[in-house]
């Protein structure tokens with residue numbers, strides 16, 4: 001681990017190099033990894049609230065049984081666009097933003113490998129989402145086939161929004177692939193002298209592997225949406241048995257992308273947690289090498305488990321068994337990680353600032369999500385759970401209390417480095433506790449209604465689920481409101497309100513990013529530091 | 533890591549990326565509108581938006597690469613940056629491989645699983661019996677379960693000639709590569725030019741093959757899974773040949789007109805060459821799995 005290294009800066013180096021461009025073009029034309037990182041993070045925050053508003057529509061409709069506010073078709077549009085916005089607009093860009101900010105600082109690089117391409121990757125994203133969100137206002141409405149857009153829902157039975165959806169996904173893919181290439185090459189080629197592979201902070205390692213996954217599977221997503229497009233508009237029948245194709249083939253190709261995609265959304269969070277826990281436990285990370293190996297094995301295994309999303313579709317028994325065991329195998333490296341985090345804290349001198357609180361919540365709640373995943377991985381059991389709220393509970397535990405909590409933890413952790421001021425601990429603790437309680441009110445009961453048989457993606461439900469659904473809707477509203485506290489805290493720091501942060505910020509923090517001043521100068525490491 | 537501490541060049545602000553993002557916005561929005569408007573009596577503006585986007589994209593490529601070339605020839609680039617370029621190109625080609633893999637995956641799935649199952653293989657006897665008892669599950673699927681008929685494209689003839697052409701183009705390109713490294717500019721120009729000509733001939737034959745398929749064989753994009761995989765795989769490959777040929781042509785023009793590249797600095801040439809070899813390898817797989825087998 002990089003904990004012992006002192007990123008010896010040669011004295012008198014260009015850290016005062018502050019000629020920032022001014023005005024709007026600073027952001028439009030930027031080649032600065034910090035500015036582009038900020039853009040990504042702000043974009044992601046905006047998407048979090050757009051996606052959140054759609055979720056509010058869903059929860060409002062589900063507050064009571066029966067149809068109150070929206071018709072079923074519109075409800076489907078809400079679940080679909082909510083999923084797409086959160087996955088591709090909120091979670092992924094947030095991680096890319098964190099990578100932009102932190103990877104060059106952590107490895108002692110002057111910037112990303114190709115700064116202009118970096119800017120292009122970012123600005124494609126708002127364009128892609130402009131296309132996607134414009135479908136909400138189109139005749140026939142937005143895509144309504146779910147974020148997984150299974151054929152034939154997305155082909156035979158879809159509106160013309162399909163074409164816009166497909167092209168929007170293509171743009172997101174271009175953005176992600178170029179962004180990932182930039183990150184991977186930065187890590188391969190831009191490490192400061194002495195920053196050997198086994199000294200890389202774990203956030204860098206996890207992003208390296210994430211970037212590999214992105215480059216490997218985003219093109220497959222591009223392929224499958226292209227087939228959806230040609231099936232709908234050009235008379236092909238990839239997913240139509242009458243032409244010799246097979247709708248199940250859609251699921252195979254989609255989930256070959258889809259399962260690595262869920263790891264794309266969690267591996268960087270593992271990296272963040274692996275940075276935060278040692279800082280606040282004031283101990284080096286336990287089992288650094290095993291963390292690296294576990295991350296790599298998760299990535300490799302993630303290519304072999306896609307069938308666990310298709311247990312009920314009618315695969316041969318041999319395939320069902322293969323996917324069941326392969327999926328369970330993933331729990332081993334995941335367990336190694338959880339074990340290592342806990343072992344890092346063992347006999348540490350812990351303090352509980354907000355990044356640590358979110359990290360602790362992450363460990364507990366992500367593990368709940370992992371365990372429900374293991375239940376889902378049991379093929380015969382999944383015949384019962386498939387397409388119920390139990391699945392919804394599973395992936396919200398891993399994605400909201402996992403990925404999103406990881407992002408929030410990282411933002412609080414590095415915010416003082418970015419802005420030069422400490423966030424308000426009281427405000428942030430309030431944010432934490434409100435989020436923690438409300439998120440569990442929102443998602444925990446989903447396990448119960450799911451096991452009892454409440455199907456997902458349906459605007460109405462049987463009467464016996466009414467009480468819990470009302471409770472969940474209240475939890476959802478509270479969780480959404482709690483995030484306003486987050487925005488408030490972040491905006492305060494961005495405006496420079498708060499105590500001045502020291503360079504190291506946290507007593508136990510280790511690594512190159514803490515050797516430079518707070519706020520981080522506009523240009524850093526123009527001459528590489530020597531890592532000992 | 534280089535110990536010489538040559539500075540890594542971090543470019544100043546640039547307007548090209550956001551220009552390119554807007555271009556892609558127009559391409560995406562235009563293409564989607566075009567697709568939804570095509571065939572409708574009232575028509576629409578999608579096609580114009582699309583081509584406007586493409587035009588902007590071309591402008592951007594010229595402007596952006598022009599800047600890069602100026603920076604490079606004025607000596608701003610270090611060896612480390614050169615490595616960045618190389619690695620980026622390699623990963624980009626890897627992403628292209630994965631794109632083709634999606635379509636090859638569809639081909640294999642259809643051939644090995646979907647079509648036999650439709651014919652009743654495995655435990656799907658009832659599927660075959662109840663849905664399409666008359667369906668003959670062979671590859672190529674010349675009569676779909678729904679009844680669309682077509683004829684197969686033989687591998688001898690044009691596909692075989694095209695294979696030889698692409699293989700030959702790989703050789704000529706390799707000769708050109710050796711020539712650039714030896715500083716033999718005359719041979720470089722001839723053999724790089726020859727490669728481009730071979731690429732163009734390949735494309736010409738492919739157009740001819742498509743016309744033949746549509747007119748004489750009734751093999752169309754919409755003639756069931758055989759036609760689907762045939763046209764999407766060869767079509768995307770053809771698109772990549774076109775892009776590769778344009779790349780090589782630009783490189784050739786730069787060599788002939790501007791005298792760019794030297795014996796030891798010619799990354800632009802190399803990137804285009806890698807791309808060409810990649811397109812070549814894809815074709816070999818296509819030839820085997822789409823045509824021969």
Ligand code: HEM
Nearest residue numbers: 262265266308309331370373374376377386387391395398
């Ligand atoms: C121990 C690790 C995990 C296991 C064993 C596991 C297992 C599963 C299984 C079997 C399903 C399919 C359930 C069904 O549709 O019937 C599923 C769904 C899902 N999982 Fe996981 N999972 C794990 C971790 C994760 C992580 C880390 C993420 C994301 C960060 C994730 C995200 C998802 C999502 C989004 C779905 C639902 C997809 C959909 O149908 O919309 N899972 N998981």
Ligand SMILES: [Cu+2]
Nearest residue numbers: 259262308309
């Ligand atoms: Cu999965």
